[in-house]
Amino acid sequence: MKIFVLNAGSSSHKSCLFDLSQGNADGQVARPLWRASLDWTHAEGSVELTASGAGEETVTVLPLTDKGEGLEAMVETLVQGQTQVLDDLAEIGAVGHRVVHGGCDYQQPVVVDSGVKETIRQLIPLAPAHNPANLQGIEAMERILGGVPQVAVFDTAFHSAMPPAAFTYPGPYAWVEQGIRRYGFHGISHQYVAQRAADLMGRDLEDLKLLTCHLGNGCSLAAVKGGVCVDTTMGFTPLDGLMMGNRSGSVDPGILIYLMRQEGYSADQLDRLLNKESGLKGLSGVSNDMRVVAEAMEQGSDQAQLAIGVFIHRLRREMGGMVASLGGLDGVVFTAGIGENTPLVWRRACEPFEFLGLRLKAELNRAQNDQDIAAADAAVRVWVIHTQEEWAIAQACAALLQPA
Numbered sequence: 001m002k003i004f005v006l007n008a009g010s011s012s013h014k015s016c017l018f019d020l021s022q023g024n025a026d027g028q029v030a031r032p033l034w035r036a037s038l039d040w041t042h043a044e045g046s047v048e049l050t051a052s053g054a055g056e057e058t059v060t061v062l063p064l065t066d067k068g069e070g071l072e073a074m075v076e077t078l079v080q081g082q083t084q085v086l087d088d089l090a091e092i093g094a095v096g097h098r099v100v101h102g103g104c105d106y107q108q109p110v111v112v113d114s115g116v117k118e119t120i121r122q123l124i125p126l127a128p129a130h131n132p133a134n135l136q137g138i139e140a141m142e143r144i145l146g147g148v149p150q151v152a153v154f155d156t157a158f159h160s161a162m163p164p165a166a167f168t169y170p171g172p173y174a175w176v177e178q179g180i181r182r183y184g185f186h187g188i189s190h191q192y193v194a195q196r197a198a199d200l201m202g203r204d205l206e207d208l209k210l211l212t213c214h215l216g217n218g219c220s221l222a223a224v225k226g227g228v229c230v231d232t233t234m235g236f237t238p239l240d241g242l243m244m245g246n247r248s249g250s251v252d253p254g255i256l257i258y259l260m261r262q263e264g265y266s267a268d269q270l271d272r273l274l275n276k277e278s279g280l281k282g283l284s285g286v287s288n289d290m291r292v293v294a295e296a297m298e299q300g301s302d303q304a305q306l307a308i309g310v311f312i313h314r315l316r317r318e319m320g321g322m323v324a325s326l327g328g329l330d331g332v333v334f335t336a337g338i339g340e341n342t343p344l345v346w347r348r349a350c351e352p353f354e355f356l357g358l359r360l361k362a363e364l365n366r367a368q369n370d371q372d373i374a375a376a377d378a379a380v381r382v383w384v385i386h387t388q389e390e391w392a393i394a395q396a397c398a399a400l401l402q403p404a
């Protein structure tokens, strides 16, 4: 079965086409036949379309502002031009969508119907930056591909098994009734890397206590016990928890009350401050990108040094919390842009946990492949795993539509 995966964001669309009939018996990730992206931030009034397939890559700037038209142009590169990999769009058997917020309603991937779309719409207030784009992507693909089954795979779903003590905020009880609770995000990635770590360790996921660290522009941790997420750092929104590229992560809510009272901040101003002007970018004053901040630190920037210091401090503190929720530790996994590429972060994050048997190799290097970076005789394995969210979505679609 050929599965088209769409990750629709507010400023970009990323797509892959997988052929699941191409064997992956050894648990390896299949390479997509084709991948493409739309960058809507390229320049006002236009979109940059990058497509690769059939050994070719094309980059085109199109004078489009309508997201549906952009997606149509992207899909055309599957059946036309240098990147053509299909004779007919009818060869596509299913479309898998990454949907950020499934609320309490969806604990598993679901086939999209009008009820599912309505629920995703109702959840927009909880994920205003993501769910509208996800819904728009679903509706556009329905128009482009007709009756092909569409599957929604939710970033919140993996966290839905957390116990009430982990997902409940200690506010008034009315919050429980209003759905103001921890939902957690990056679930597709946490679930994929936990399973991959178990496979690499040659162990059953059911027997393991794993701490998964998704450290990209957004950052979150998950405590995965026996394959079930029992705790996570992101919360009601993706703003909670760790310090991130542009986002503050957890701060004393009293700061917000102070800024509203003393400085007259509005909700929109606070939103911007916490989601766009904080984190690595806010503290370093140079960038949200760890590479740039680390370089500034090496060149002597005190602000960059402080930003990385706070990032590491908070990461360690939250890692400690996840270990407590797990009640033990068999493995730690680092993934996503920072997690896959930054020996400095691996080393400094793991240092305080040496007393638990978490020790790294003397020499640490980035690698193309997933790698175990723990010392040979360490009691806890430490993995750097390249997250494969698109592949995980394709597999979830196949499992739902063609159960074994």
Ligand code: AMP
Pocket: 215, 216, 217, 218, 245, 288, 289, 290, 291, 336, 337, 338, 341, 342
């Ligand atoms: P993601 O959200 O997973 O795409 O991660 C994006 C972030 O990963 C960037 O903003 C960088 O901070 C970080 N990143 C990506 N590549 C590298 C690298 N080679 N070294 C260090 N950090 C990286």
